[in-house]
Amino acid sequence: MDQPIYLDHNATTPMLLPVVEAMSEAMRAGYANPASQHGAGRRARRVVEDAREQIIRLLGGDTSGRQPDRLIFTSGGTEANNLALFGLAGSPVGAAKRLVTTGIEHPSIAAAADELARRGWQIERLPVDRSGVVDPQSLAPLLEQPSSMVSVMLGNNETGAIQPVGELATLATAAGVPMHTDAVQVVGKLAVDFRTLGVDLLSFTAHKLHGPLGIGALLLRGETPLAPQLFGGFQQAGLRPGTESAPLVVGMLTALECWHAEQAARREHLAKLRDRFEQQITAGCPQVVVVSKDTERLPHTSNLAFVGFDRQALFLALDMEQVACSTGSACASGSSEPSPVLLSMGLPEEQIGGSLRFSFATETTLAEVDEAVRRILLVCKRLEQQNTLRK
Known part of the structure; x- marks a missing residue:
């Protein structure tokens, strides 16, 4: 049987060996509860x-001054x-x-x-264009009315399109409105400087950048x-109570390092x-459209619209051939509904209906890509022949 080829790294990435080793060492150290006041607890707290301070600095945050940036695990x-x-x-800013x-x-x-x-x-x-990118100027008139917050992702998890978050943040700051960005698919793929981003x-x-499952963070x-949205403890200044896991924190830091x-x-x-x-797929199957091809994209994400194919049928056939991909966000992959992202972009129905996401990782090889292309083109040819016979 053919070896499995995993091209769904936007869903999760395997932990790198240095991460596993760092976490194993942290587990063997037997750290106590970091909230405990005794010596063992203080050791875990350190x-x-x-690690919290190092992660902030690695992401371009400021750990100095009277109001340093904060990281909530x-x-x-x-x-x-x-x-x-x-x-x-x-x-208080939520009054609007x-x-x-x-x-x-x-x-x-x-x-x-x-x-x-x-x-x-x-x-x-905010509307997006056919490449899936927000026009910063569309935000300015909306901020003329009182607003509580702006939230725009930094890099799209389905298309890879990079959003002009820096420009949007400048407008939001000028209007006195706090801005949030979901950088889940960007951290660990492109350089992120929190303060420069604005x-x-x-x-x-962590699990999107070869770290452990079970830990994320808000900077x-x-x-x-x-x-706070959870209650019952004083951990993390009460903003996210609950016992912090030293091994998970160490794993996140190691992955970032x-x-x-x-x-x-x-x-x-x-x-x-x-x-x-993308070059090999489009050469072998010319009707395939590379979504968001004409804009700046994440280097590891490829959304291909197999025009004339049903995405669910194609996904299942590829899974049988041991090629793992996705029909969209992993958090919504069980849905048979069209992608809200592609609908927002105004793409033709035939592109939306045939769209699959492929995503790569550090340890993906060129040989794996070539073999995946071979299997994908083989499946497309087989499905086309089946459709021709039905007609």
């Missing part, structure tokens, strides 16, 4: 707090996104009850926005007000994989 990107939106909604976002957000933002709407909030969604809150998670500018040590080589490798993959 590990967690030292969460269970993952979904919780970090929810904490950002509901935390701002419950803070108006959120400005887009129609291309991850389900953890889109569903949170729907819940805010059920609570009486007004939700404004946002007030930034979400990311906040020092003065940003935030209301590995990225920073290899970032140029990784980015070049990922872009080479993606471009080779």
